[in-house]
Amino acid sequence: LSIDPKLFRAAADRIDRANEIVIVSHRRPDGDAIGSTVAILDVLSQRGRRAWGLLLDSVPLRYRGLVANGSIHVWTSTFDPRQIERADAVIVVDAASWEQIDVVRGPLAALADRMIVVDHHETHDGLGAIQLIDSTAAASGLIVYEWFTSLGWPFSIVGLNALFAALATDTGWFRFSNTDARALRAAAEMVQAGVRAHQCYEAISWSEAPARLALTAKALDSLSLHSDQRLAIMRIDQAALAECGASRSDTEDVINEPMRIGSVIVSALLVEEPNGRVRVSLRSKGQVNVAELAASMGGGGHARAAGLHTEGPMSEAYARMIALLSTAVEAVPCNSVKANA
Numbered sequence: 001l002s003i004d005p006k007l008f009r010a011a012a013d014r015i016d017r018a019n020e021i022v023i024v025s026h027r028r029p030d031g032d033a034i035g036s037t038v039a040i041l042d043v044l045s046q047r048g049r050r051a052w053g054l055l056l057d058s059v060p061l062r063y064r065g066l067v068a069n070g071s072i073h074v075w076t077s078t079f080d081p082r083q084i085e086r087a088d089a090v091i092v093v094d095a096a097s098w099e100q101i102d103v104v105r106g107p108l109a110a111l112a113d114r115m116i117v118v119d120h121h122e123t124h125d126g127l128g129a130i131q132l133i134d135s136t137a138a139a140s141g142l143i144v145y146e147w148f149t150s151l152g153w154p155f156s157i158v159g160l161n162a163l164f165a166a167l168a169t170d171t172g173w174f175r176f177s178n179t180d181a182r183a184l185r186a187a188a189e190m191v192q193a194g195v196r197a198h199q200c201y202e203a204i205s206w207s208e209a210p211a212r213l214a215l216t217a218k219a220l221d222s223l224s225l226h227s228d229q230r231l232a233i234m235r236i237d238q239a240a241l242a243e244c245g246a247s248r249s250d251t252e253d254v255i256n257e258p259m260r261i262g263s264v265i266v267s268a269l270l271v272e273e274p275n276g277r278v279r280v281s282l283r284s285k286g287q288v289n290v291a292e293l294a295a296s297m298g299g300g301g302h303a304r305a306a307g308l309h310t311e312g313p314m315s316e317a318y319a320r321m322i323a324l325l326s327t328a329v330e331a332v333p334c335n336s337v338k339a340n341a
């Protein structure tokens with residue numbers, strides 16, 4: 001275990017002292033954020049604790065099956081932030097900075113000293129009175145699994161399915177560099193306990209609306225290669241989203257497509273937000289640390305997967321990112337391309 005068992009214990013004590021616990025994760029929730037939230041709710045309900053989850057954006061279609069039975073709210077214009085005031089403890093999962101949960105910063109500020117943070121990102125800003133942070137964990141869901149398993153707090157099959165989904169999606173179905181023995185061991189234990197890996201895959205990956213494929217086609221249409229075809233950049237503006245009938249959440253995974261090109265070592269996807277700002281997602285095959293690049297522009301993430309926001313308009317953001325990324329890519333010697341581990 002990479003997290004001190006005393007910290008696990010302290011976090012559990014905090015939960016046991018609380019009357020009502022709210023679980024929050026980052027905006028644009030992914031499989032890890034949603035799966036971890038569902039699994040924590042599952043464990044807490046087994047233990048008879050009152051708890052509910054708050055997702056900061058709607059659940060992408062592919063993950064709807066995970067939340068079918070959970071007490072999960074979505075932050076919308078109709079959500080009453082005063083509901084948060086009733087909670088006396090908060091668990092922030094798969095995020096470790098105020099920036100990632102900025103829309104609930106106001107209502108959560110009063111709970112800052114009763115905040116448990118469970119995260120595996122490299123960048124954090126000190127958020128959380130108790131920090132269960134381990135950047136060597138393949139997914140936040142893995143920390144959640146180890147936390148409650150070490151305490152003997154049981155998950156039902158619902159929680160285990162959610163954790164398997166968290167682990168599987170954050171490791172790209174056990175293909176990314178974060179797929180280690182620890183992740184596979186936990187996955188094996190989950191399968192041993194009744195999780196069906198292929199059903200999990202089919203439920204998530206074979207559940208898209210046509211809009212998502214239409215958007216992928218649009219993004220690929222915008223693909224341009226720079227720096228000796230080692231840098232791939234794609235862009236999606238609001239008009240493209242509208243034309244496809246797609247939403248922001250449909251852009252998840254699109255960024256991985258150019259990584260199939262042998263010469264590409266960094267992939268970037270720029271998505272225009274309704275307010276005109278541009279969200280930039282970055283992926284790297286390892287030679288360029290995109291977490292550092294993102295951090296230099298106020299963002300963050302992992303060495304091989306990071307993100308940031310930058311000012312619009314799109315054309316200027318696009319030029320800015322090409323300049324920044326091509327400099328970083330061109331600093332990598334060409335012969336290291338094939339040395340990619």
Ligand SMILES: [Mn+2]
Pocket residue numbers: 032033094120139140170
């Ligand atoms: Mn994660």
